Amino acid sequence: MPKSGSTWKITRRAALAGLSASAALLAAPRLGRAADETIRIGFPTPLTGPFAAEARDQVKCAELAVKLVNDKGGVAGRKVELLVRDDKLNAGEAATRTLELIEKDKVHAVVGALSSAVQLAVNEVTRARGVIYVSISQSDTINEAKDFSKYTFHEALNPHMTTAAVARQTLKKGMKVAHLVADYAYGHEMLRGFKRAQAAIGADNVGEILHPFGAADYSTFMPRLMSMRPDVLCISNFGRDQANAIKQAVDFGVKQQMKIVVPVILHNQRLAVGPDVFEGVIGGANYYWGLEAQSKSAAAFNAAFKAANGGAIPTDYGAYGYSGVASLLLAMQAAGGTDTDKVVEALEKLKYDLTKGPQHYRKCDHQSVQSVLVLESKKKSAMTGESDLFAILASDAGSEDMLRSCSELGHAT
C-alpha cells in the first residue's frame, strides 16, 4: 500500500519538525527574559454580563494605551503587554483571575474592574501581595483607610465628585428632590453624595425609594414618586437599570412634572433607549468625545482611538481604560522600570493630561483629582449626527476641594 506508506513518512517528518520547533519554543522565553523582560499589565474586566459593552470599550482603550507606548519603543526600552481577563462581574471570579495574573503570569501591576464589589476583591488580592492596582470603577470604598494600601490607586471619578458637580448644575435653594436608588453599594454611595450636596445647597429631600438591583420593571415606584411632587428626580443606578428606570419614568409622564437627573449619564445606555427618552436628562461624566472642541488632549485621544478602531469614537468608560493604563505606564517610565516602590512614588508625583486636562493622584488616598463633566442629553432634532448625543453644560476643573478630606476618609493627616 504505497499511499499509506507515504502518509506515514509525512507524519513522521511533521512530527520531527514539530518536536524541534517545540524545543526551540521552550528555549525561547529564557533567552528573551535574559535580555529584557516585557512589562506585563493584568486587566480584569467584566467581558460577559450586563456591563459587557462598557468592558469591551475599556479593553479597546487599554490596548490603545499599550500600543501607543510600544510604538515609541516601550517603557525604559521594554515592551509592554496587556493581559485581559474576564472577571464575569463576580467578586470570586475576579479574585481568582487576579491571583492567577500575579502568581502564574507574573504581572507587574493590575489595572481594571468595573463594579464596586469586584474592585474590592481585586484590591484585597493585590494589597496582600504588594502589587500596584489602578482601579477604574466609579465606587471609591477602596480609598477609605480600612481598605486602602500604598499600592491602591483610583483613576475613576468617585460618587462624591460626580453628584456634587451634577447637583451644582441642577439644584437650587428650596427645590424639592426625590430619589430612586439601586439598593447596593453604588446606589447608596451616590445617594449619600447627592444628599450631602443637597444639604449644602439648601434643597429639600421629599423622599427616597430603594429599588432591587437589576430590576426590569419600575412602574410600581412611579405613582408614589409622582405623589411626592418633587422638582427634581435623582435616579442613582447603573447600566441597564438606568435605561429601564428612565424609560418607564418617561412613560408615566414624569418629565412633564419634574427634571430627571442621574449621577453618571451613560453613553451606551443613551444609545440603547434612544434620544426621545433621554431628552433633557442631565448627568455627570468622566469623558465625552465632544470635549474635543474645548480640549486638545481630548482631540488627540479621539484621533488616536479613531485611527486604531476604524473611525469609531471612544466612550466614557472606554476613556477610563485608557487613562488607567496610560497613567501607570507614564509612572513606570518616570521610575525607569517596574520596581514597585519606585513606581508608587512616581505615581504620587505624576502630573498627567491624557484625555481631558490636568490630573494627579492625591497623596493621602491615591484618588485621581480630575475634571468632572456635566452633560445634558440632546433633543433628536438638535443632534448633528449619530454620535452627537450630549451638550456639555459644565466642565469643572479638577481640584482637591471636590474630594472628601483625607481625615474624613480615615487617613492620618
Place this chain on the structure above:
Amino acid sequence: MDLSLIIMQLLSGVALGAVLVITALGLTIVFGMLGVVNFAHGALFMVGAYAGLYLASLTGSFWWGLLLAPVLIGAFGMLIELVLIRRLYGRSIDDPLLLTFGLSYILVEGVRIVFGSDGIPFPTPPQLIGVVDLGIGFFPRYRLFVIVLVAVVLLALWLTLEKTRVGLIVRAGARDPTIMQVLGVDIGRVWLAIFGLGVGLAALGGVLAGPMRSVNPEMGSLVLAEAFVVTVIGGLGSIVGAVVAGLMVGISISMVALFAPEMATIVMFALMAVVLLIRPQGLFGVRGRTA
C-alpha cells in the same frame, strides 16, 4: 396614604401582572399538556421581542410586529417540537428540560451574534405614547393597552379551549393520549399545535414587554424565573391558576413597592414559599399529578 395613590398602585400591579400572565400561560400549557418543562421559554420571549422589533422596523408599523412575531416564532416553536422535543416524549422529565436549557443558551448567543450584546431601543407605537388622565392620576396609555390586549387574548383562548371541537381534542389529549389515538385522532399534530401555541405566547409577551423595557439578549432570564414562580403558585399545568397567580404576583409586587420598595422582588418568592407550605400543588393544581 390617600386612596387615589393606592388605586394607581393597584393598576400598575395589574399591568405588571398582565405580562406575567401571558408568559406564565405559555409555560403552564406546555407543561400541563405535554409534560415538558420548557427552560427555553425565557429565551423565546426574548427572541419574540427581537422578532417583533425587527418586523416592526421592516414594515414600519408596530402592529405588524405584534401580529407576525408570535405567529413566526410560534411556527419556529413547532419546528423545535418536531425536530427536537418529539424524540424525548416518554422519557424522564429531565431530558426535555436539559434539551431546552441548552437551547436557551444557543438562542441567547445567536441573538448576540446577529444583533449584538448591547440593548436596542424599542419605540412605543405613536398611537400609544403618553399618559391618560384617569381623574385620580396619570397612567401610561401603552400599559392600559397591554391590560386590554391580554384580557382579549385570554378570552379568545378560553373560548377556543372550552367551546370548540379543537379545544375538546386538546383537553382530551392532555387527559389520555392513548384513548385519543384509539379514537383516530392524530395526537402528534395536537402536541405540535400546543407547543407552537406555548412558544407563540412567549413571543407575544416579549413583543408586549419591548416598549416598556429596552430589548437585550438577557431580558428573558428574569422573565423565566418570574414565569416559573407564577406557574408554581397557580399550580403546574393550570390555566386558571396562571391567570390568578400572575395578577396576584403583579399586585403583590406593586403593593409591597408602596411600603417597602427594596422588598419588591423578594415578595413573589415569599408568596411562592407560603403557597407551597399550605398547598404544595399550588392554588389550582391537582395533587399528585405526574406528567
